[in-house]
Amino acid sequence: MNTFSKLLLCCLLVSLTIFGCRKFDSTDVELTDYNAEFAIPLFNTKAQVNDLLEGFDDDTFITLGEDGLITLNYKGEIAAENSTAIFDVIQLVGFEMMDTFVAVYFPLPNSIDIDYADLTAGNLAYSFESYHEEDVDVLITLPQITKNGLPLQADVNVEYEGDTPIQKVGIKDLAGYRLTSTNNDSILVRYEAIRANGMRDTLSNVFIGFTGIEFSYIQGFLGQDVYGIDRDTIEIDFFENWMRGDVYFVDPKVLIKIQNSFGFPIRSEVAVMQIETVNGDILPLESPYEDSIFVDYPALDEVGVTKVTNFEFNKDNSNIAEILGEGPVALDYKLDGIPNPDPSNTEVGFATDTSKFIAQVEVELPFYGAASGFVVFDTISVDTFSFDVDFLGYGEVNYAEFKLISENELPLNVDLQLYFADVNGVVLDSMFLDPTAVIAAAPVDVDGNVISEAVQTKIINVTDERFETLKSTDRLFLRSSFSTTDNGVVNVRLTNDQELLMRMGMKLGLQK
Numbered sequence: 001m002n003t004f005s006k007l008l009l010c011c012l013l014v015s016l017t018i019f020g021c022r023k024f025d026s027t028d029v030e031l032t033d034y035n036a037e038f039a040i041p042l043f044n045t046k047a048q049v050n051d052l053l054e055g056f057d058d059d060t061f062i063t064l065g066e067d068g069l070i071t072l073n074y075k076g077e078i079a080a081e082n083s084t085a086i087f088d089v090i091q092l093v094g095f096e097m098m099d100t101f102v103a104v105y106f107p108l109p110n111s112i113d114i115d116y117a118d119l120t121a122g123n124l125a126y127s128f129e130s131y132h133e134e135d136v137d138v139l140i141t142l143p144q145i146t147k148n149g150l151p152l153q154a155d156v157n158v159e160y161e162g163d164t165p166i167q168k169v170g171i172k173d174l175a176g177y178r179l180t181s182t183n184n185d186s187i188l189v190r191y192e193a194i195r196a197n198g199m200r201d202t203l204s205n206v207f208i209g210f211t212g213i214e215f216s217y218i219q220g221f222l223g224q225d226v227y228g229i230d231r232d233t234i235e236i237d238f239f240e241n242w243m244r245g246d247v248y249f250v251d252p253k254v255l256i257k258i259q260n261s262f263g264f265p266i267r268s269e270v271a272v273m274q275i276e277t278v279n280g281d282i283l284p285l286e287s288p289y290e291d292s293i294f295v296d297y298p299a300l301d302e303v304g305v306t307k308v309t310n311f312e313f314n315k316d317n318s319n320i321a322e323i324l325g326e327g328p329v330a331l332d333y334k335l336d337g338i339p340n341p342d343p344s345n346t347e348v349g350f351a352t353d354t355s356k357f358i359a360q361v362e363v364e365l366p367f368y369g370a371a372s373g374f375v376v377f378d379t380i381s382v383d384t385f386s387f388d389v390d391f392l393g394y395g396e397v398n399y400a401e402f403k404l405i406s407e408n409e410l411p412l413n414v415d416l417q418l419y420f421a422d423v424n425g426v427v428l429d430s431m432f433l434d435p436t437a438v439i440a441a442a443p444v445d446v447d448g449n450v451i452s453e454a455v456q457t458k459i460i461n462v463t464d465e466r467f468e469t470l471k472s473t474d475r476l477f478l479r480s481s482f483s484t485t486d487n488g489v490v491n492v493r494l495t496n497d498q499e500l501l502m503r504m505g506m507k508l509g510l511q512k
Contacts, residue, residue, distance in 0.1 A: 046501040060237070065366070068495035074236050074331075074363040079229040081337060083262070083355040086222055087215050090117065092187070094125075094209030100193075100202060103186040112223040114181045115348065122174040122213035128206040129165035130158045130193070137194045138168070138203065144180045144188055152177055165204065174213070181220070217303070219350045222264055224340050229359050231272060231334040236363060249369040250491050252324040254285070254313040254331065259358040260295050261306040264349025266357065267341040268293040272334035273313075278327040287318035295337070295357075300350060324365070335359045368448060371412075372488030402460040406439045407501040409453045411485045411492035414439035419477035428472060431460065439500070441485040441492075448492040 063071045095104050108114065124145075130136050136158040145152040154172050179187075189208055193201045258268055270290040275283045289311075296307035315321040337357045340347070416438045418431040440454040484492045 041503075041505045044501075044503045046499055064496050067493075068497050069366055069368060070494050070496055071364055071366040073365075074234050076232045076234045076331075076333070076361040078358060078360050079232060079335070080356050080358040081229060082357075083218075083351045083353055086112070086218060086225075086351045087353070090114070090213070090215070090218075092210035092213055094207060097189060097191065097206040097208060100200075101188070101190045103188050104208075105186045108185050108223075111221065113221040114179075114185070114218060115220040116178055116180045117215050117219070118217040119174045119177050119179060120214050120216040120353065123211045124152065124154070124172040124174055125169070125209040125211055126154060126171075126207065127167070127169040128191075129167050129204040130160075131164045131204055132158075132160065132166075132193075132195060132201065133164060134160050134196050136160075136196075136201070136203075138191060139194075140189070140191045140208075142187065142189055145174070145177050146180070147177045171211075174210075214353070216353045217350065218352075219300075220348060221346055222262075222339060222349050222351060224338065226336050226338055229335045229337065229357075231332070232361070234331040234333070234361065234363055236328050236330060247327070247369065247371045248325050248488075248491075249321065249365055251315055251366055251368060252320055253364040254318075254320055255362040255364055256293065256311045256313075256335070257360050257362070258293075258295050258309045258311075259306050259356070260297050260309065261304070261355045262339070262349070262351050262357060263298050263300060263303065263355075264347060264351075265297060265340055265342065265345065266295040267291075267338045268295050268309075268311075268359070269336045269338055270333070271336050272332060274332050275323045275326065275328045276330040276332060278329050281326065282332075283323040283326060285313060285318055285320060285323065287313055287320075289313070289317055294341075297349075300348065303350060303352060304354075306356075324363075328363075331361070331363055333361050335361070367494035368491060370484045370488040370491050372483050401507045403505050403507065404438065404458040404460060405503045406456050406458075407453050407499075408439050408456070409442050409450055409498040410439075410494065410500055411441050411444050411448070411450055411498075412439065412494075413437065413441040413483045413485075413487070415481040417479045419479070420473040421475040421477055422472050423474040425475060427477065441483070442498075444485050444490060444492050446490075448490060450493075450495075450498060 060072070060074050063073055065071065090106075090108065092106060095102075124142070126140055128138070130138075138154075138156040138158055140154040140156070142152045152172060152174070154170060156168055156170060158166050158168060160166065191203065191206060193203050195201050254273070256268070260266060270285070270293075273285040273290065275285070277283065290313075293309070293311045295309045298305040298307055313320050337359075340349070414437070416432070416436060419427045420429045420431075421427045436458065437456070438458050440456040442450045442454045443452055445451050484490070
């Protein structure tokens with residue numbers, strides 16, 4: 001149910017419930033003559049706007065400005081891209097050594113140029129065969145993989161026991177090592193096979209491989225691959241029961257918050273940003289800034305720091321006010337991250353295993369604006385209605401009259417029709433013959449601030465026969481029309497301290 005309907009029903013349904021559960025018998029009134037008129041108070045209720053705006057889900061919330069202005073906020077899901085987008089492109093695979101010293105080329109895609117990378121897991125695997133009929137000492141060295149300044153080495157003793165070839169396999173744990181790249185993105189590997197006489201020789205079928213490689217940190221120029229954030233939709237339930245009419249928000253916004261712990265420039269690009277209206281129309285957001293949101297990032301000496309970038313599409317830099325005035329029910333959006341967007345940039349950056357690019361989008365609707373003929377229709381299921389009024393003890397009822405008095409500080413006119421229906425949705429009766437003005441809007445000044453309350457009195461006549469019909473009520477169909485002060489001609493402000501007071505009394509005319 002939209003916010004205005006909640007505000008209205010909070011008061012009107014209180015009156016129905018209190019009256020419906022009240023039983024009038026001889027303890028209420030005492031008849032002393034054949035013609036009498038009795039006035040009975042039913043309820044007196046008061047609520048502030050912020051008391052009525054509740055029951056939202058986790059992604060919808062209310063904020064208050066310094067002047068008390070109420071803003072309705074709709075938040076999208078958190079979308080993120082992590083460092084696997086970079087780490088996964090570094091694929092160290094197995095190879096055969098055709099010489100005792102080789103440079104194995106590992107091409108990196110998308111212009112990535114790694115200076116060095118720190119490893120948290122993985123293994124170097126090796127295997128070889130010796131046909132030497134004597135013991136051989138083998139030393140395998142990878143000078144670019146170091147720990148504490150020392151290169152990674154595997155020292156293997158090959159013992160001859162009368163048969164050849166002698167096969168050897170083994171692994172070395174790479175956790176805690178640093179891989180330093182060369183200018184041509186290659187890894188150097190050398191082995192030495194020293195025979196008993198001190199002479200160097202060769203081995204056969206020498207294979208080197210890498211398994212389970214995981215990185216904690218990478219530094220260098222990390223490419224220009226697009227980081228695609230999942231497409232998402234923000235549901236805007238303010239208009240979910242809208243039928244017709246106009247609403248204008250003076251300063252609506254779409255807010256984008258980006259958290260970035262990658263250490264290089266990123267430009268956020270709006271791939272999709274469009275409003276779906278209650279009429280099924282798709283209206284795109286138009287702004288010269290949709291492709292130029294530059295994201296802050298930590299410097300090389302700020303590893304582990306997350307920088308936050310906030311950007312907003314507003315009435316001054318986009319058409320957001322126009323498209324949000326068309327009855328939006330959803331915002332469909334998709335954001336992308338473009339790393340190192342300047343083609344001439346060769347800036348050294350970094351990524352860690354915890355680096356993330358996190359984006360969240362929010363729709364902000366401050367209640368400062370105007371409405372005209374804003375009609376909503378809603379259905380409320382009720383478990384029971386105990387319209388248990390027994391007039392028989394009072395003789396023939398000439399009339400039952402209800403007086404509803406509203407003292408309103410809200411700058412909203414409310415016209416209402418409430419239909420009573422059975423379990424099948426068949427309308428049994430209505431509260432009024434026609435949609436009726438039940439609440440008058442408070443007057444405002446030129447800035448839209450309320451300057452005094454508006455008082456309105458409404459008389460409702462209900463007969464004994466109508467109450468009998470209402471006993472079968474299972475659903476309520478609410479049709480209400482809202483407009484701001486002066487029928488939407490001026491912009492008004494809805495603030496948290498504005499109050500709505502409603503009182504209802506009943507007058508019975510009896511004859512014995």
